[in-house]
Amino acid sequence: SQQGEEDPQALSIQEGENATMNCSYKTSINNLQWYRQNSGRGLVHLILIRSNEREKHSGRLRVTLDTSKKSSSLLITASRAADTASYFCATDAQGNEKLTFGTGTRLTIIP
Amino acid sequence: DAGVTQSPTHLIKTRGQQVTLRCSPKSGHDTVSWYQQALGQGPQFIFQYYEEEERQRGNFPDRFSGHQFPNYSSELNVNALLLGDSALYLCASSLGAGGFPFFGPGTRLTVL
Secondary structure, three states: OOOOEEEOOEEEEEOOOOEEEEEEOOOOOOEEEEEEEOOOOOEEEEEEEEOOOOEEEEOOEEEEEEOOOOEEEEEEOOOOHHHOEEEEEEEEEOOEEEEEEOOOEEEEEEO | OOOOEEEOOEEEEOOOOOEEEEEEOOOOOOEEEEEEEOOOOOOEEEEEEEOOEEEEEOOOOOOEEEEEOOOOOEEEEEOOOOHHHOEEEEEEEEOOOOOOOEEOOOEEEEEO
16 A cells, blocks of 8 residues: 655646645655656656655755654756656655655646 | 666566566665556555565565575566556665665566
């Protein structure tokens, strides 16, 4: 079963705008990660945030984590056409190394 | 340095048949995990192999089985295929069970 949900399910924005997607999860976690997937192919790791961290940056990516609300958000700034993809959050729990994925957000960047 | 590789890329089978998918881990990795991703869904954990043994298993029936070889490569076997087994099967390797996972490109299985 899926651990959580991404919101929105689909998002279309103009190139250059910022894209924000949210992830909610159900149980206590050790880490939360965000992945990108192009056209049903393999997953590309974007960023990992640990349960004791609240915010993390990597290039144009900004991730926040609120463990009290069991939620995370991924912000992509200055979007590009190449950012068009599906984005998934994935969590793992202490002593349980499997990744539990959300349902994904399909992001479309309009040139 | 080759990343995670999977074969075949695509596969078409009919209901009731059996299939074997293969995964070679990233160089230096010793742990392999398998995930099933149905169309429009997120990946779901099938099982993980470490030291040639199944360490952890998700909510999948016994029709799904696996194997890890001494060189750390792995196979996923699915027996008595159902239409619902149609999916992208992803392999991820890591160094140790809790190590950072690297994903392969996946095998697209279609069951007719």
